[in-house]
Amino acid sequence: MSVVIPSPTNTSRYLQTTIIAARYDGGVVIGSDSRASMGGVYVSSRVINKVVQVHDKIFCCMSGSLADAQAVTNAVIHKLNFHSMQMGEPPLVQSAASIMRQFCYNHRDELSAGFIVAGWDRKRGPQVFEVSLGGMVVEQEFTIGGSGSTYIYGYTDAKFKPGMTREQCLSFVTNALTLAMDRDNVSGGVAHLAVVTESGAERQLIPGNKLPMFHRI
Amino acid sequence: MATAMAMNRLQHLSSSNNLVPDWISQEVSTGTTIMAVEYDGGVVIGADSRTTTGAYIANRVTDKLTPIHDRIFCCRSGSAADTQAIADVVTYQLGFHSIELDEPPLVQTAANLFKEMCYRYREELMAGIIVAGWDKRRGGMLVRQPVSVGGSGSTYIYGYVDSNYKSGMSKEECLRFTAGALSLAMERDGSSGGVVRLASISEDGVERQVILGNQLPKFSSA
Numbered sequence: 001m002s003v004v005i006p007s008p009t010n011t012s013r014y015l016q017t018t019i020i021a022a023r024y025d026g027g028v029v030i031g032s033d034s035r036a037s038m039g040g041v042y043v044s045s046r047v048i049n050k051v052v053q054v055h056d057k058i059f060c061c062m063s064g065s066l067a068d069a070q071a072v073t074n075a076v077i078h079k080l081n082f083h084s085m086q087m088g089e090p091p092l093v094q095s096a097a098s099i100m101r102q103f104c105y106n107h108r109d110e111l112s113a114g115f116i117v118a119g120w121d122r123k124r125g126p127q128v129f130e131v132s133l134g135g136m137v138v139e140q141e142f143t144i145g146g147s148g149s150t151y152i153y154g155y156t157d158a159k160f161k162p163g164m165t166r167e168q169c170l171s172f173v174t175n176a177l178t179l180a181m182d183r184d185n186v187s188g189g190v191a192h193l194a195v196v197t198e199s200g201a202e203r204q205l206i207p208g209n210k211l212p213m214f215h216r217i
Numbered sequence: 218m219a220t221a222m223a224m225n226r227l228q229h230l231s232s233s234n235n236l237v238p239d240w241i242s243q244e245v246s247t248g249t250t251i252m253a254v255e256y257d258g259g260v261v262i263g264a265d266s267r268t269t270t271g272a273y274i275a276n277r278v279t280d281k282l283t284p285i286h287d288r289i290f291c292c293r294s295g296s297a298a299d300t301q302a303i304a305d306v307v308t309y310q311l312g313f314h315s316i317e318l319d320e321p322p323l324v325q326t327a328a329n330l331f332k333e334m335c336y337r338y339r340e341e342l343m344a345g346i347i348v349a350g351w352d353k354r355r356g357g358m359l360v361r362q363p364v365s366v367g368g369s370g371s372t373y374i375y376g377y378v379d380s381n382y383k384s385g386m387s388k389e390e391c392l393r394f395t396a397g398a399l400s401l402a403m404e405r406d407g408s409s410g411g412v413v414r415l416a417s418i419s420e421d422g423v424e425r426q427v428i429l430g431n432q433l434p435k436f437s438s439a
Binding site: 179 | 372373374375376377378379380382383384397398401402404405436
């Protein structure tokens with residue numbers, strides 16, 4: 001990935017986001033910021049929701065070129081729906097990740113978008129997958145992505161523990177998003193969260209002024 | 218003259234094919250993680266210990282905490298040659314200034330001397346320096362900030378530092394905080410690694426310690 005020089009005339013939209021998903025005992029928490037910027041200088045949308053529901057209990061987060069990400073996500077929703085109807089049962093999270101990967105890998109020369117796929121299914125419970133730029137799929141306990149994620153590698157490495165409760169996981173994801181949004185100029189706005197468990201999916205929105213405050217250095 | 222020409226030819230060779238390894242012609246750089254935290258009565262500074270030329274680790278036990286005066290240190294990041302040269306010049310200038318004044322120099326003076334050098338030659342240099350120390354007037358003082366991080370590895374720990382720093386920490390807490398942050402950065406940054414070198418500077422003097430790789434604080438891995 002080449003370095004993008006911020007300027008108003010550079011309208012490419014690379015990796016301008018912070019996305020995160022984490023697994024806890026019983027479900028997953030997925031979160032993203034809400035800023036879309038052009039050239040790293042102009043905020044083209046301050047309320048965009050990068051957490052997209054691809055099925056009842058499967059969500060995905062977009063990063064990278066938002067146009068590419070939206071195109072792929074729409075294609076995945078369509079294909080996953082069809083697959084689910086054929087199977088006659090809700091799809092597996094792994095299937096969603098696999099379909100995502102097919103698109104990303106087969107068109108890897110044209111696309112530049114990375115995803116996090118997370119959700120709950122009956123076979124293996126809560127899962128988090130990272131589908132990166134070229135089409136690699138890795139299952140992880142938690143994963144972070146986007147330009148803002150570089151600033152929180154240290155924090156998430158230190159703070160994540162497997163087998164957290166739902167509240168602990170929510171505060172882990174919220175804190176991580178807040179810290180990244182505080183430091184990354186192309187991430188910001190509100191925190192969009194989604195919690196997926198066996199009983200269903202629930203969306204939350206935390207406005208900017210309700211985000212946790214950290215010591216201002 | 219002859220060496221300069223040979224270097225150019227080597228660079229051309231290495232850039233045009235993959236048979237020549239990149240460390241033959243790459244500049245020696247301290248892509249690094251450095252950090253300094255102020256506590257009541259002093260300052261704790263820390264750095265990793267890796268110096269690289271391209272992908273080769275030229276020195277895995279580098280000391281990037283350079284004394285400039287009895288109670289003033291600098292943490293160096295960027296080009297190893299540039300920062301060593303600047304540090305040598307400032308050490309000389311500060312020593313002279315201190316003799317003229319007949320008392321230990323202020324940390325702010327040291328920082329200003331660094332600033333003069335880095336700014337005047339900013340086109341030629343590549344250096345990121347944290348100046349930290351203790352002086353009689355301001356106590357333990359990091360220039361203008363209670364916490365500072367620098368180097369290529371620092372981007373990975375902004376979130377950790379923002380969330381874990383609290384004002385009024387004791388010296389031990391500062392040491393643990395710095396060691397923890399440096400370990401996390403060294404885990405993620407390819408250009409930082411080796412051992413953690415710490416120094417705490419206060420009115421009573423300078424205490425140095427080294428934390429070896431296998432003794433670094435561990436965090437739960439995912």
